[in-house]
Structures are given as structure tokens and as C-alpha cells.
């Protein structure tokens with residue numbers, strides 16, 4: 001998979017080369033390019049933004065800069081992702097779909113966003129998603145790209161040491177993951193639940209499922225209503 005990011009703050013994306021993602025790059029599992037949008041400016045001020053038509057606060061990023069930048073960075077098999085608080089919510093299901101793409105290009109807007117014609121024009125040639133990582137407003141799309149890339153890359157085969165970690169994490173079955181424990185058995189007078197030391201794996205699976213259900217009902221009750229039909233068994237319904 002290839003990932004490209006266009007931004008006015010290339011150094012903001014340095015963490016892409018650290019830790020898990022850095023290892024995926026070193027091992028040839030992903031290729032990453034980070035591009036400074038100002039390379040596509042021609043004026044001495046290297047201006048990327050201008051006042052909004054219709055008035056109002058803030059600045060809008062100029063189409064004459066973004067257009068050529070995306071022409072150069074996007075290819076035949078690109079999906080363009082534009083992070084914006086006005087986008088569709090990013091979900092684990094989208095992370096899985098993105099993990100199957102050949103080439104993702106992320107266009108980071110700042111200020112009040114990018115001139116809408118840049119997105120509408122790109123959509124004539126490639127799939128384009130305007131995506132939000134949550135109901136809060138960041139200063140720009142860069143932090144959102146770090147979040148999305150991490151969620152996508154950990155799903156690629158060979159990136160996580162243990163494939164079961166990705167299969168069993170929160171959301172993979174529509175529920176939040178329950179609590180985890182390691183040694184020691186008692187810490188600051190808090191004991192690990194007995195069932196986890198019982199060696200009875202049927203019982204442990206049942207307990208984990210119950211914990212996941214209880215936690216989801218308490219913290220994210222709306223997720224219960226979104227479970228696919230038939231995904232609750234008769235033991236679940238007792239919880």
C-alpha cells in the first residue's frame with residue numbers, strides 16, 4: 001500500500017515514521033510520501049489561502065494550488081481522503097475498507113478548509129471521501145491523518161505481531177472490549193478475577209463476552225442497537 005499526505009506542515013507527519021508505522025515502512029509493507037503544499041505555489045509569499053467568497057471569518061485554501069498538487073500526487077488507483085469536521089464519521093469498518101486500497105492520498109486542509117471545487121473536481125476522476133475523526137474541531141487535518149493512518153496500517157497483514165489482536169479488539173464484534181489483566185495476581189489489594197485463572201476456556205470466553213456487553217451497555221448504549229440481527233445469543237440477553 002502507498003500513502004501520500006499533502007500538507008503545509010510536513011513535519012507534523014514525522015510520527016508516521018516512528019514505532020509501528022516506521023517498522024511497516026522499513027519492512028516494505030507500506031510506502032509513505034509527505035508533500036509540502038507550498039511546493040506548488042508560484043508567488044514570493046508562497047500563499048496558500050485567500051478570503052472566503054460571501055464573507056465571514058477565516059481563510060479558504062486556494063484551488064489553483066491544490067489542483068496541481070493533487071494532479072501530481074494522485075494516480076490511476078487513488079482514493080482521496082480529505083479530513084474535515086464536516087465529513088462522514090471515520091469508523092473501524094472504514095479502516096478495514098481503506099486497508100484494502102492500493103493508494104490513499106490525504107489532503108490536509110487548514111484554516112476554514114479547502115475550496116470545495118478542489119474536492120468536486122477530484123471526484124470526477126477518483127473516489128473522494130470527506131471524513132471526520134470525531135465531533136470536535138481540530139486546527140487542521142494533520143492529526144486526523146495520523147489517527148486514520150494508524151487505524152488502517154495496523155490492519156495490514158504482517159504489521160501487528162499477533163493477528164488476533166486486530167481480530168479481537170474493540171468494534172470487531174460491534175462491542176467494546178472488556179478489561180484485561182496481567183501479573184501479579186493481587187496488586188494494591190486488587191485481585192485479578194478468579195475466572196481468568198480457572199483454566200476453563202469456555203467459562204473465560206463467556207465471562208469476557210459478558211464484560212464486553214456490560215461495558216458497551218454502560219458506555220455506548222447506542223452500539224447495542226446497531227448490532228447485526230442475530231448477533232446476541234440467549235446468554236447475552238440475560239446480561
Ligand code: ADE
Pocket residue numbers: 083084085131132133134135136137138139140141144
Ligand atoms: N479537521 C479539523 N477537525 C477535524 C476532525 N474532527 N476530523 C477530521 N479532520 C478535521
